Amino acid sequence: MTSPHSTRREALRALLREEHCDALVVSELLNIRYLTGFTGSNAALLVHAEDSPGNEDRTVFCTDGRYRTQSAEQVPDLRREIARACAEHLVGLAVQAPARALGFESHVVTVDGHAALAAAAADAELLRAPGLVERLRMIKDVGEVALLRAACDAADAALAQLLSSGGVRAGRSEMDVARELESLMRDHGADGPSFETIIAAGANSAIPHHRPTTAVLAAGDFVKMDFGALVGGYHSDMTRTVVLGEPATWQREVYELVSAAQAAGRAALTAGTASAAVDAAARQLIVDAGHGDHFLHGLGHGVGLEIHEAPGIGALSTGMLSAGAAVTVEPGVYLQGRGGVRIEDTLVVTDSTPELLTLTTKELLVV
Amino acid sequence: MTSPHSTRREALRALLREEHCDALVVSELLNIRYLTGFTGSNAALLVHAEDSPGNEDRTVFCTDGRYRTQSAEQVPDLRREIARACAEHLVGLAVQAPARALGFESHVVTVDGHAALAAAAADAELLRAPGLVERLRMIKDVGEVALLRAACDAADAALAQLLSSGGVRAGRSEMDVARELESLMRDHGADGPSFETIIAAGANSAIPHHRPTTAVLAAGDFVKMDFGALVGGYHSDMTRTVVLGEPATWQREVYELVSAAQAAGRAALTAGTASAAVDAAARQLIVDAGHGDHFLHGLGHGVGLEIHEAPGIGALSTGMLSAGAAVTVEPGVYLQGRGGVRIEDTLVVTDSTPELLTLTTKELLVV
Numbered sequence: 152m153t154s155p156h157s158t159r160r161e162a163l164r165a166l167l168r169e170e171h172c173d174a175l176v177v178s179e180l181l182n183i184r185y186l187t188g189f190t191g192s193n194a195a196l197l198v199h200a201e202d203s204p205g206n207e208d209r210t211v212f213c214t215d216g217r218y219r220t221q222s223a224e225q226v227p228d229l230r231r232e233i234a235r236a237c238a239e240h241l242v243g244l245a246v247q248a249p250a251r252a253l254g255f256e257s258h259v260v261t262v263d264g265h266a267a268l269a270a271a272a273a274d275a276e277l278l279r280a281p282g283l284v285e286r287l288r289m290i291k292d293v294g295e296v297a298l299l300r301a302a303c304d305a306a307d308a309a310l311a312q313l314l315s316s317g318g319v320r321a322g323r324s325e326m327d328v329a330r331e332l333e334s335l336m337r338d339h340g341a342d343g344p345s346f347e348t349i350i351a352a353g354a355n356s357a358i359p360h361h362r363p364t365t366a367v368l369a370a371g372d373f374v375k376m377d378f379g380a381l382v383g384g385y386h387s388d389m390t391r392t393v394v395l396g397e398p399a400t401w402q403r404e405v406y407e408l409v410s411a412a413q414a415a416g417r418a419a420l421t422a423g424t425a426s427a428a429v430d431a432a433a434r435q436l437i438v439d440a441g442h443g444d445h446f447l448h449g450l451g452h453g454v455g456l457e458i459h460e461a462p463g464i465g466a467l468s469t470g471m472l473s474a475g476a477a478v479t480v481e482p483g484v485y486l487q488g489r490g491g492v493r494i495e496d497t498l499v500v501t502d503s504t505p506e507l508l509t510l511t512t513k514e515l516l517v518v
Numbered sequence: 519m520t521s522p523h524s525t526r527r528e529a530l531r532a533l534l535r536e537e538h539c540d541a542l543v544v545s546e547l548l549n550i551r552y553l554t555g556f557t558g559s560n561a562a563l564l565v566h567a568e569d570s571p572g573n574e575d576r577t578v579f580c581t582d583g584r585y586r587t588q589s590a591e592q593v594p595d596l597r598r599e600i601a602r603a604c605a606e607h608l609v610g611l612a613v614q615a616p617a618r619a620l621g622f623e624s625h626v627v628t629v630d631g632h633a634a635l636a637a638a639a640a641d642a643e644l645l646r647a648p649g650l651v652e653r654l655r656m657i658k659d660v661g662e663v664a665l666l667r668a669a670c671d672a673a674d675a676a677l678a679q680l681l682s683s684g685g686v687r688a689g690r691s692e693m694d695v696a697r698e699l700e701s702l703m704r705d706h707g708a709d710g711p712s713f714e715t716i717i718a719a720g721a722n723s724a725i726p727h728h729r730p731t732t733a734v735l736a737a738g739d740f741v742k743m744d745f746g747a748l749v750g751g752y753h754s755d756m757t758r759t760v761v762l763g764e765p766a767t768w769q770r771e772v773y774e775l776v777s778a779a780q781a782a783g784r785a786a787l788t789a790g791t792a793s794a795a796v797d798a799a800a801r802q803l804i805v806d807a808g809h810g811d812h813f814l815h816g817l818g819h820g821v822g823l824e825i826h827e828a829p830g831i832g833a834l835s836t837g838m839l840s841a842g843a844a845v846t847v848e849p850g851v852y853l854q855g856r857g858g859v860r861i862e863d864t865l866v867v868t869d870s871t872p873e874l875l876t877l878t879t880k881e882l883l884v885v
Contacts, residue, residue, distance in 0.1 A: 216814075217726075257629035262622075263648055265629045281630055330704065337697065347710075359584075447583075 153204075154228065155294050156187050160198055160210060162287050167200035172254040172280050174199040174209075174245050176268070178238050179259045181456045182284035183212075184384060187226045191218040195237035197245055211244060213237040238264070239271040246275040254280030282461075289453060289461050290475035295385065296499055296506075299455070299477055302345065302387035303497055303508035305380035309335035310391065310511050319518050321370050321395055325350040325363035332378055341380035345387055346458050349377035356392065357491035359448055359483060370396045373490040374518075379458065379497075386458045388479050389509040390495035393516040402492075405442075405484050406515045409492045412436040413513065416450055416480040420498060420505045426468035433482045434466065442484045445491075451479040454497055476500040477508075520571075521595065522661050523554050527565055527577060529654050534567035539621040539647050541566040541576075541612050543635070545605050546626045548823045549651035550579075551751060554593045558585040562604035564612055578611060580604040605631070606638040613642040621647030649828075656820060656828050657842035662752065663866055663873075666822070666844055668707065669754035670864055670875040672747035676702035677758065677878055686885050688737050688762055692717040692730035699745055708747035712754055713825050716744035723759065724858035726815055726850060737763045740857040741885075746825065746864075753825045755846050756876040757862035760883040769859075772809075772851050773882045776859045779803040780880065783817055783847040787865060787872045793835035800849045801833065809851045812858075818846040821864055843867040844875075 163186065167175055177183055177196040184190055186198070191214055199209040213232040214222045222231055234240035238260070245253050255268055258281035269277055291299065312335050313319060319328060329348040336344060351361035353372040361375075368374060377390040392409075394402055416433030430450040437446045449465030454477050462470050464478060472478075481495030494513055498505040530553065534542055544550055544563040551557055553565070558581055566576040580599040581589045589598055601607035605627070612620050622635055625648035636644060658666065679702050680686060686695060696715040703711060718728035720739040728742075735741060744757040759776075761769055783800030797817040804813045816832030821844050829837050831845060839845075848862030861880055865872040 255629075257633075260629055262624035262627055262629060262632045262646060266624075279629060326704075330701070334697070334701075337693075343714075 155292055157204065157207065157228065158292070159186050159287060160207065161204045163198055163284060164200050164202060166283050166287065167198065167254070170254070170280065170283065171252060172200060172278060172283075173252045175254040175280055175283065176238050176241050176245065176256075177284060178256045178264070179284065182256070182288070185284060185288055185456060187212055187229065189214065189218075189222055189225045190384070191221055193218070193237060194222075195241050197241040211241055213240050236267065239267050242268050242271040242277075246272050252276065252278045254278045254283070256284075257281045285461055288455060290473055291455060291477050291499065292475075295455065296477070298383045298385035299387065299497065299499070300508050301340065302380045302382040302385050303389065303510070305336050305339040305341040305382060306378060306387045306389050307509060307511050308339040309341075309380070310376070310378075310389075312339075314393075314516065314518060319368070319374055319376075319393060319395070321368050321372075323368050324365045325352055325355070325368070326365055328368070328374075328376075329363040329378075332376065336378070336380040339380075341382055343381050345379035345381040349375065351375040353490060354488055357485040357487050357489060359485060359491075359493070368395060371399065373402060373492060375491060375493055377493065377495065384456055386454050386456075387509065388454050388458060388495060388497050389511065390481055390493045391511055391513070391516070392492040392494065393518050395518060398515065398517060402490070403515065405486065405492050408437060408440050408442065409482055409484050409494050410513055410515075412482040413480055413494045413496070416482060417496065417498065417505060417507075420472065420478070420480060420500055422472055422474040422500055422502045425471050426462055426464045427466060429464050429472065429480075430466050430468065433480070437482060437484060445484045445486060446482060448483070451481055451495075453478050472500045474501050522659055524571065524574065524595065525659070526553050526654060527574065528571045530565055530651060531567055531569060533650050533654065534565070534621070537621070537647065537650065538619060539567060539645060540619045542621040542647055542650065543605050543608050543612065543623070544651060545623045545631070546651065549623070549655070552651060552655055552823060554579055554596065556581065556585075556589060556592045557751070558588055560585070560604060561589075562608050564608040578608055580607050603634065606634050609635050609638040609644075613639050619643065619645045621645045621650070623651075624648045652828055655822060657840055658822060658844050658866065659842075662822065663844070665750040665752035666754060666864065666866070667875050669712065669747045669749040669752050670756065670877070672703050672706040672708040672749060673745060673754045673756050674876060674878050675706040676708075676747070677743070677745075677756075679706075681760075681883065681885060686735070686741055686743075686760060686762070688735050688739075691732045691734050692719055692722070693732055695735070695741075695743075696730040696745075699743065703745070703747045706747075708749055710748050712746035712748040716742065718742040720857060721855050724852040724854050724856060726852060726858075726860070735762060738766065740769060740859060742858060742860055744860065744862065751823055753821050753823075754876065755821050755825060755862060755864050756878065757848055757860045758878055758880070758883070759859040759861065760885050762885060765882065765884060769857070770882065772853070772859050775804060775807050775809065776849055776851050776861050777880055777882075779849040780847055780861045780863070783849060784863065784865065784872060784874075787839065787845070787847060787867055789839055789841040789867055789869045792838050793829055793831045794833060796831050796839065796847075797833050797835065800847070804849060804851060812851045812853060813849060815850070818848055818862075820845050839867050841868050
């Protein structure tokens with residue numbers, strides 16, 4: 152029986168062979184979770200380029216004594232070692248057999264951490280091998296998409312209940328709305344919010360990453376809500392902007408513009424397209440409308456075990472989108488002192504139309 | 519007018535002179551917050567050993583364009599630079615004037631990050647300088663203690679309300695109790711919980727770091743509640759264990775033992791005492807009662823801008839306590855399959871009796 156984790160480790164072995172890396176010591180905890188299912192706070196994993204997918208007898212997991220029971224449950228399929236300094240311990244094991252090129256995660260390991268690894272490596276050479284597991288993590292497998300979908304569902308359901316119960320109304324504070332939305336996400340199956348919920352009303356909606364305050368929602372306000380749910384370690388990310396009462400002409404115009412830009416971004420989101428081209432497809436509409444200076448952040452980002460992960464989708468992004476990448480598309484126009492609109496979905500890239508995971512309407516809602 | 523931040527920077531300069539470090543590039547965001555008040559997600563700070571405390575014209579703060587306005591408000595007293603790669607930018611500035619020994623935070627900077635700093639440093643040498651600001655952060659100043667006190671007050675008030683309103687009762691799930699306690703902390707002024715609240719009932723109370731589940735509280739259970747509030751960036755940390763209904767004899771005995779050990783730990787907590795001796799003072803009682811194997815974690819830890827920071831208080835700790843350190847004292851006895859008790863306070867070390875910040879009673883509460 153092949154577990155998703157063993158499939159991912161086999162993919163990592165293929166990548167190690169491509170990179171001429173005999174073995175990799177994985178230090179980043181989210182990478183270890185991805186490769187083994189372990190969720191504790193201290194661990195390392197040793198993966199050799201050459202190993203038998205069937206029994207993986209050269210693959211070693213290490214954690215400390217606090218996680219003896221938990222690791223036996225979560226990582227039953229690998230050899231387990233108990234040590235406090237996990238990565239050093241595994242480097243020590245790896246260099247007993249001659250590993251010519253032993254990689255480490257140089258984007259994660261600190262300079263002091265590296266000195267400890269080098270001491271454990273004795274004469275063996277340590278090779279900088281940054282971002283290998285993150286490259287695999289960009290493309291979500293079926294189980295990951297299922298968790299992302301569940302996270303998006305919890306967020307959709309929470310917002311629906313918040314809106315239908317009149318939770319977004321004049322007189323409430325941003326903080327109260329944020330707390331209720333987070334509570335509703337838990338009611339709908341989330342383990343928690345996937346980041347600190349942004350509720351930004353009136354002029355505050357023009358601040359891209361506003362933190363909710365005691366400011367009170369008032370008639371005529373844009374209310375920008377950027378939030379997500381966490382399910383099984385996976386993050387959803389969605390923004391909707393509603394208006395309290397009849398929208399003014401400028402509000403309709405800004406909303407329609409952002410909505411059109413967001414649709415253009417989604418339309419451009421296909422496997423094989425350069426990330427920068429997706430950004431440009433959305434951004435061009437905003438620039439053409441004279442609001443280029445009011446949209447200064449990137450169009451989107453990857454989402455998964457982290458709320459922000461590869462691939463980035465911005466004007467300066469260099470990569471190309473691949474099928475299976477989970478990303479956000481979130482243009483905004485922010486008019487300082489007046490208000491702003493952002494519309495954001497989480498989607499999975501495919502060879503044709505992306506799969507939309509956040510299902511709440513993007514019509515301008517008047518609440 | 520001297521701000522707490524400029525006082526802290528002056529203390530850092532004295533430490534740099536002691537360490538023969540001409541200048542330090544600070545990368546750790548909490549250290550930057552401590553030294554400047556900046557709360558954004560990208561920054562670096564350059565501090566020279568020699569600078570005039572009055573105007574600090576050699577001290578440079580750097581952040582990226584997103585934080586132009588915020589940094590002008592939070593760091594009005596320092597020269598500010600805008601760059602995306604903040605630490606590299608400051609290294610580039612530092613080596614323009616001949617800095618013989620330019621330190622960097624080697625416990626925080628990754629191997630890849632160091633390569634980027636070294637490129638920016640050109641011929642200048644970079645010196646590993648780990649943990650200097652953390653050493654200062656161990657000793658809390660008046661403003662920090664005030665924030666810690668406010669955080670502890672919010673936690674005390676929330677627990678009082680939870681208990682007086684019958685929130686801890688048979689039939690409720692651990693998760694429901696945890697959510698209500700977190701919500702009450704916000705009602706009482708917390709910015710949020712300082713970590714994921716632990717509510718552990720019955721046999722679950724024997725798991726030191728149990729995550730709340732849908733398990734339901736039942737008559738006769740120990741209910742262990744480990745939680746804290748976050749106020750202005752500072753964390754409180756407190757554990758209380760109550761019993762649902764009349765306690766059994768074994769429950770009274772375990773509780774009295776942990777209570778006595780906790781009192782012994784607090785009694786030993788004085789400036790000038792070795793941390794290991796404080797741990798031993800509490801642990802000895804538990805060992806003498808035959809429960810040494812049921813108390814396998816350290817006695818306590820420092821608390822401040824992080825929920826766990828220096829100094830550690832454990833059997834293997836090497837340091838000595840200083841007046842002004844904020845720490846927890848939290849022995850526990852965990853009987854697998856039956857239940858466990860932990861009692862934890864947050865206190866400030868003084869030359870005599872420590873200042874107790876968590877004021878909830880430590881009598882065994884029958885709820």
